Amino acid sequence: MSPTVLLAILVLLALAGNLAGRRRALAVSGGDVRRLHSLTRYHGLSVTLFTAVPALFLFGAWLFVQPLVIEGKVSRMAALSAVSDAGAAELVMGDIRRVAGGLDVLAASEGLSEGDLASLRVEEGDLPSRLAKAGVAIAGDISADVLDAAREYRRLTHLSSVAMTVAVTAMALAGLFWSLRRLTPDYRARNISESFVLALFIGSALVAVLTTFGIIASLLVESIHFFRLYPAQDFLFNLTWNPQFRGGSDLGIWPLLWGTLYVSFVALTFAVPVGLMAAIYLSEYATAATRAVIKPAIEILAGIPTIVYGLFALITVGPFLRDHFAQPLGLGSSSSSVMTAGLVMGIMLIPFVSSLSDDIINAVPQSLRDGSYGLGATQSETVRQVILPAALPGIVGSILLAASRAIGETMIVVMGAGASARLDLNPFEAMTTITVKIVSQLTGDTEFASPETLVAFALGMALFIFTLGLNVLALYVVRKYREQYE
Amino acid sequence: MSVLATNTPRKGSLLAVDDRTRRRNAAERRFQIYGRIAIGIAIAALAVLLFTIVNNGASAFRQTFLVLDIPLEEKVLDKSGTRDIEAMKKVTTIGYGKLIDKALQDAIAAQGIAVEGLTDKDVKNMISKEAAGLLRDRVLSQPDLVGQTLRAKVLANGRIDGYIKGRVSYESAERDSNVTPAQLRLADALKDAGILSRKFNWDFITTADASELRPESAGLGVAILGSAYMMIVVLVLSLPIGVATSIYLEEFAPQNRFTDLIEVNISNLAAVPSIVYGILGLALFINFAGLPQSAPIVGGLVLTLMTLPRIVIPTRAALRSVPPSIRDAALGIGASKMQSVMHHVLPLAMPGILTGTIIGLAQALGESAPLLLIGMVAFVRDFPGAPPEGFFDPAAALPVQVYNWTQRSDPAFVERASGAIIVLLIFLLAMNAVAIVLRRKFERRW
Numbered sequence: 001m002s003p004t005v006l007l008a009i010l011v012l013l014a015l016a017g018n019l020a021g022r023r024r025a026l027a028v029s030g031g032d033v034r035r036l037h038s039l040t041r042y043h044g045l046s047v048t049l050f051t052a053v054p055a056l057f058l059f060g061a062w063l064f065v066q067p068l069v070i071e072g073k074v075s076r077m078a079a080l081s082a083v084s085d086a087g088a089a090e091l092v093m094g095d096i097r098r099v100a101g102g103l104d105v106l107a108a109s110e111g112l113s114e115g116d117l118a119s120l121r122v123e124e125g126d127l128p129s130r131l132a133k134a135g136v137a138i139a140g141d142i143s144a145d146v147l148d149a150a151r152e153y154r155r156l157t158h159l160s161s162v163a164m165t166v167a168v169t170a171m172a173l174a175g176l177f178w179s180l181r182r183l184t185p186d187y188r189a190r191n192i193s194e195s196f197v198l199a200l201f202i203g204s205a206l207v208a209v210l211t212t213f214g215i216i217a218s219l220l221v222e223s224i225h226f227f228r229l230y231p232a233q234d235f236l237f238n239l240t241w242n243p244q245f246r247g248g249s250d251l252g253i254w255p256l257l258w259g260t261l262y263v264s265f266v267a268l269t270f271a272v273p274v275g276l277m278a279a280i281y282l283s284e285y286a287t288a289a290t291r292a293v294i295k296p297a298i299e300i301l302a303g304i305p306t307i308v309y310g311l312f313a314l315i316t317v318g319p320f321l322r323d324h325f326a327q328p329l330g331l332g333s334s335s336s337s338v339m340t341a342g343l344v345m346g347i348m349l350i351p352f353v354s355s356l357s358d359d360i361i362n363a364v365p366q367s368l369r370d371g372s373y374g375l376g377a378t379q380s381e382t383v384r385q386v387i388l389p390a391a392l393p394g395i396v397g398s399i400l401l402a403a404s405r406a407i408g409e410t411m412i413v414v415m416g417a418g419a420s421a422r423l424d425l426n427p428f429e430a431m432t433t434i435t436v437k438i439v440s441q442l443t444g445d446t447e448f449a450s451p452e453t454l455v456a457f458a459l460g461m462a463l464f465i466f467t468l469g470l471n472v473l474a475l476y477v478v479r480k481y482r483e484q485y486e
Numbered sequence: 487m488s489v490l491a492t493n494t495p496r497k498g499s500l501l502a503v504d505d506r507t508r509r510r511n512a513a514e515r516r517f518q519i520y521g522r523i524a525i526g527i528a529i530a531a532l533a534v535l536l537f538t539i540v541n542n543g544a545s546a547f548r549q550t551f552l553v554l555d556i557p558l559e560e561k562v563l564d565k566s567g568t569r570d571i572e573a574m575k576k577v578t579t580i581g582y583g584k585l586i587d588k589a590l591q592d593a594i595a596a597q598g599i600a601v602e603g604l605t606d607k608d609v610k611n612m613i614s615k616e617a618a619g620l621l622r623d624r625v626l627s628q629p630d631l632v633g634q635t636l637r638a639k640v641l642a643n644g645r646i647d648g649y650i651k652g653r654v655s656y657e658s659a660e661r662d663s664n665v666t667p668a669q670l671r672l673a674d675a676l677k678d679a680g681i682l683s684r685k686f687n688w689d690f691i692t693t694a695d696a697s698e699l700r701p702e703s704a705g706l707g708v709a710i711l712g713s714a715y716m717m718i719v720v721l722v723l724s725l726p727i728g729v730a731t732s733i734y735l736e737e738f739a740p741q742n743r744f745t746d747l748i749e750v751n752i753s754n755l756a757a758v759p760s761i762v763y764g765i766l767g768l769a770l771f772i773n774f775a776g777l778p779q780s781a782p783i784v785g786g787l788v789l790t791l792m793t794l795p796r797i798v799i800p801t802r803a804a805l806r807s808v809p810p811s812i813r814d815a816a817l818g819i820g821a822s823k824m825q826s827v828m829h830h831v832l833p834l835a836m837p838g839i840l841t842g843t844i845i846g847l848a849q850a851l852g853e854s855a856p857l858l859l860i861g862m863v864a865f866v867r868d869f870p871g872a873p874p875e876g877f878f879d880p881a882a883a884l885p886v887q888v889y890n891w892t893q894r895s896d897p898a899f900v901e902r903a904s905g906a907i908i909v910l911l912i913f914l915l916a917m918n919a920v921a922i923v924l925r926r927k928f929e930r931r932w
Binding site: 191205212218312380409 | 823
């Protein structure tokens with residue numbers, strides 16, 4: 001039975017439970033609701049919660065665990081015991097899954113019964129072509145072991161889905177009847193359903209913790225895999241990046257780190273002065289009317305998806321810089337370059353710097369300005385000698401946050417910075433960054449056991465540590481050096 | 487005498503500006519000008535960005551078509567004469583291609599167009615390779631058309647389209663193996679004869695992606711549907727979880743280590759680069775849980791995890807802005823804590839929550855980096871099925887489709903990518919407009 005139908009059954013049971021709960025509450029009160037501790041709708045709600053929630057959890061957990069258990073069982077069969085290499089085992093498992101899917105399709109399209117499927121033999125020879133006709137392409141021949149394993153896989157999947165339907169429905173029914181039986185006039189249905197809902201709230205709040213845990217765990221596990229295959233000191237100290245899919249690659253992080261920092265540096269040298277001056281002008285000089293137009297306009301820049309900036313870098317800024325700067329100056333002929341990615345990323349960062357700085361400048365109390373004007377300072381002198389020093393921790397914090405954005409930015413550098421890893425000072429040369437290499441090592445047909453793929457997780461770990469470090473530093477700077485005004 | 491000397495003022499009149507004041511005033515003016523320049527740069531960058539994208543992409547919505555009278559001969563398309571679909575399916579696109587080709591030859595002859603150096607192959611290649619398949623689908627869905635002469639819009643080849651749009655010139659045609667100058671002259675002649683023209687192209691929004699060699703028929707349908715599926719998943723998961731998290735943290739959580747842990751986590755997650763979420767999705771949902779690659783469900787889950795902190799932060803702000811007097815009043819007349827929150831605080835905070843959610847969704851819609859890692863870059867021609875099974879079918883996503891098209895060699899795809907960006911920006915604009923209207927309409931000042 002499909003999960004959708006099961007879900008529909010659960011919803012129906014929950015609704016039925018709600019009605020039954022209300023009915024039963026009325027019945028036990030003898031028709032006088034004043035004898036009940038809680039309103040009838042809380043009785044209904046408590047039955048609904050006990051019916052639906054445990055069953056839903058079982059449902060989710062089953063869907064999550066089922067493939068793991070089944071693949072574990074199947075892989076212990078003949079087909080995989082001969083294969084020692086993890087990558088090859090993964091391929092065989094994929095074949096088994098496809099053949100099992102193909103058998104389902106065959107059963108549907110050719111009207112085969114279960115008995116026919118069980119008597120299918122590889123020796124008949126036309127199995128791959130019959131599968132292909134049914135729309136399931138299998139590369140190469142199907143071995144008898146794989147066919148057996150696929151049959152077993154199918155059998156277990158069917159078994160498991162039947163078992164799941166029974167178990168989940170039973171769980172829901174058990175919850176329904178158990179909670180119905182507990183209804184008495186003194187039953188504290190409101191308190192119980194409120195505690196239940198509060199528990200769900202706490203569970204939701206834990207999703208954030210689990211996400212962080214998941215990120216760290218997945219990065220850590222695969223990075224450890226990587227460092228088993230590739231020595232850590234080579235990753236950290238080798239100065240070349242040259243992955244070879246036949247093995248013997250150089251996977252030093254330095255060229256990527258250099259590219260990342262160089263692009264971010266160019267972006268910040270563009271964004272910080274522009275963003276800061278824009279913030280100062282908007283908060284100190286601009287009239288309310290100008291501010292009302294300009295501030296949202298600058299913030300539009302923050303709402304534009306990064307893919308748009310990437311395309312802008314690729315088709316406009318890159319060729320422009322190449323034709324008008326790089327080639328006339330003899331600095332290179334590549335349209336994707338550090339300068340291209342840096343400038344476009346700088347545009348993207350303007351609103352991050354400006355709106356945070358704007359808030360911070362506005363938070364400086366008016367009395368400081370008035371004091372400065374009273375001593376005869378001009379407006380710009382006030383800004384430079386009073387307001388900026390007072391707002392400095394916040395501004396540094398906003399710049400650090402912008403830097404963390406720049407380091408983690410992906411699409412702009414993928415489309416604007418190029419893909420060649422090198423240590424170079426020429427800003428019109430194509431270079432590459434950590435994020436670009438994460439994308440290029442993990443897209444396409446990847447084999448999961450090779451260091452060339454797993455290196456992406458180590459790079460992700462480095463990226464995570466960098467950005468987290470910058471964010472923590474930004475928070476620390478703001479907290480530690482913030483001026484306290486009453 | 488010395489007394490007189492000390493009495494002379496060192497400076498001139500207050501009304502005459504001295505050097506130092508002049509310098510200070512000049513510095514003041516310069517500072518203001520720097521501020522204006524900075525704002526000018528920011529606004530100019532925005533204007534140039536939007537202008538180039540719209541300028542490059544607007545032409546993607548119009549496509550070059552040839553309007554031809556195609557005789558759908560029964561002896562070619564339905565030899566049995568029974569209009570039996572199964573029998574008609576035996577005729578491949580080659581048969582239909584020949585009919586279109588012949589129709590074009592006839593049209594050229596009828597108009598008396600003669601172009602020097604034009605071969606039969608050139609004429610055949612004026613028409614998109616996709617056109618025959620489209621005509622076949624149309625005839626198979628309406629078998630009655632066989633035997634009639636159909637006046638149909640036929641897609642022109644991508645290079646001819648490029649010539650009409652100014653992307654291809656006689657000089658580039660000399661070097662290009664896919665188009666000849668004779669074809670361009672023929673295109674001019676056909677245009678003058680009114681056979682070849684540009685028309686609005688709905689197919690760009692509704693059809694699926696096409697192969698590298700057929701940019702003229704590539705569309706956004708699968709990508710739009712895939713993005714819509716993902717947004718449904720994100721909305722259904724992140725709104726309840728986000729609101730529940732916010733209510734717990736804002737209304738119920740005691741001040742302790744555990745609460746601090748959750749709060750620090752959420753603020754850190756908001757700053758984690760989006761590509762890291764892609765790595766998480768690849769490791770957790772695809773490798774560990776065995777969900778299919780390129781499926782909207784995986785994309786939706788990844789985007790949900792990414793969007794959650796971005797929904798929690800504005801939701802908490804909205805809950806905080808409801809004044810304590812509302813809670814006190816509810817508690818005072820005997821409501822429980824949960825009742826005061828669910829019956830009073832939450833409904834009052836709802837406009838703010840919805841605004842935050844819509845803006846979070848808009849960000850998720852434009853996000854592409856994590857989707858690259860979970861296989862959404864794959865070339866997908868088939869539409870995903872109806873939900874909920876369709877959530878597990880392979881699909882594309884709007885921003886990833888843009889990236890996909892920029893990676894192809896034919897410059898016609900750059901136009902398509904810019905056109906796709908326009909579609910994406912229209913969706914984002916609509917979502918943000920809804921958020922602004924909600925805020926304006928329901929915002930309350932306490």
